[in-house]
Amino acid sequence: MSEPQLTPALIRAALTTVKYPGFSRDIVSFGLVKDITVTEDGAVVIELIIESKNADVPRYIYENVMGTVKELPGVKKLDVNIEHHAPKSTKQPTANDDPADWKSSVPGVKHVIAVASGKGGVGKSTVSANLAVALSKLGYKTGLLDLDIYGPSMALMFGTKERPGCSEKEQFLPVEAHGIKLLSMGLMIDEASPVAVRGPLATRYVQQFLRDVEWGGLDFLILDMPPGTGDIQLTIVQTVDLAGAVIVTTPQEVALIDARKAVGLFQRVETPILGLIENMSYFVCPSDGLIYNIFGEGGGEREAQKLGVPLLGRIPLDIQTRSCGDEGHPVALEDPGKSMVAAAFEGVASMLASTLGE
Ligand SMILES: Nc1ncnc2c1ncn2[C@@H]1O[C@H](COP(=O)(O)OP(=O)(O)OP(=O)(O)O)[C@@H](O)[C@H]1O
Numbered sequence: 001m002s003e004p005q006l007t008p009a010l011i012r013a014a015l016t017t018v019k020y021p022g023f024s025r026d027i028v029s030f031g032l033v034k035d036i037t038v039t040e041d042g043a044v045v046i047e048l049i050i051e052s053k054n055a056d057v058p059r060y061i062y063e064n065v066m067g068t069v070k071e072l073p074g075v076k077k078l079d080v081n082i083e084h085h086a087p088k089s090t091k092q093p094t095a096n097d098d099p100a101d102w103k104s105s106v107p108g109v110k111h112v113i114a115v116a117s118g119k120g121g122v123g124k125s126t127v128s129a130n131l132a133v134a135l136s137k138l139g140y141k142t143g144l145l146d147l148d149i150y151g152p153s154m155a156l157m158f159g160t161k162e163r164p165g166c167s168e169k170e171q172f173l174p175v176e177a178h179g180i181k182l183l184s185m186g187l188m189i190d191e192a193s194p195v196a197v198r199g200p201l202a203t204r205y206v207q208q209f210l211r212d213v214e215w216g217g218l219d220f221l222i223l224d225m226p227p228g229t230g231d232i233q234l235t236i237v238q239t240v241d242l243a244g245a246v247i248v249t250t251p252q253e254v255a256l257i258d259a260r261k262a263v264g265l266f267q268r269v270e271t272p273i274l275g276l277i278e279n280m281s282y283f284v285c286p287s288d289g290l291i292y293n294i295f296g297e298g299g300g301e302r303e304a305q306k307l308g309v310p311l312l313g314r315i316p317l318d319i320q321t322r323s324c325g326d327e328g329h330p331v332a333l334e335d336p337g338k339s340m341v342a343a344a345f346e347g348v349a350s351m352l353a354s355t356l357g358e
């Protein structure tokens, strides 16, 4: 049987196996392939257009297109030309732009960082609280917004029951605890009353929380995201101009699978992934000092390498971290010389601060 003739259609079909990084969709269905030419002597030229803030995206696609098309029978020479530019949302707005196309920055805040995980219960709120404290200890003005309207936990973690105030401009005024400006659904509702808000209403609450708060000048605002990758999460990442996302996972495969979904959510809206934090990484037995890898070993590191993002820190499973959280006194407030976890969060905070600049 003779080989099928090398045609642009055949090459286009082969390119449907090249996925856009972080997505299950391929580069052809995303409309990235602008032109394909093939000469009789087997010289192939592929023209791609890629709109992305992330320079790794064209590199990844280039390598995968090269690898895929080179293997096709009859290809003697291959050129892949990529026209790469930043997406519309990174340009300055003009009068003709639809404001809905613009993600808004949070007024008075330099860097907004989302802490997300995909899977519930892996330690987003613990990481958010301690990261905020560690940034504040480094001297940065830091705020924390608990966006988990169904299961808010920040009021408890910071040991405050004070209700947020209202400014002259009728905006929320955050509460202050341990040097952090704090706003949480838990500070608005009584412990007993369930937040009976669903779907669109929940989305409205979140949008209000993102827009109508007088933070009063912050270097960093940490968003404690609700678990999952659904509508609320999508609203958040579409509404706010995020400096980036920090993904929390445990070393366990079930957590890593969901962490990948969270990474996909941020990549869809061109938000940089600042790195992974592996929580509950190991347990040091207080009686014999032995290390137990309760949820497995090395999962966070392998995943970070696969995704090409830094592993910002490994936080052990630690009794004091849990008890401090329950007692309203985040463990990162401790002396890093005495608490391994406080030291780890100090490291994460320094890395983020140096990545994002001041
Ligand atoms: N490193 C740790 N050591 C000990 N306990 C921890 C650690 N990290 C988190 N925990 C505990 O695990 C529980 C879940 O943590 P947390 O509430 O931070 O998770 P979450 O991802 O925010 O959960 P949710 O998805 O419900 O919002 C809490 O009781 C917390 O105190």
Ligand SMILES: [Mg+2]
Pocket (backbone or CB within 6 Å): 124, 125, 126, 148, 153, 224, 225
């Ligand atoms: Mg939480």
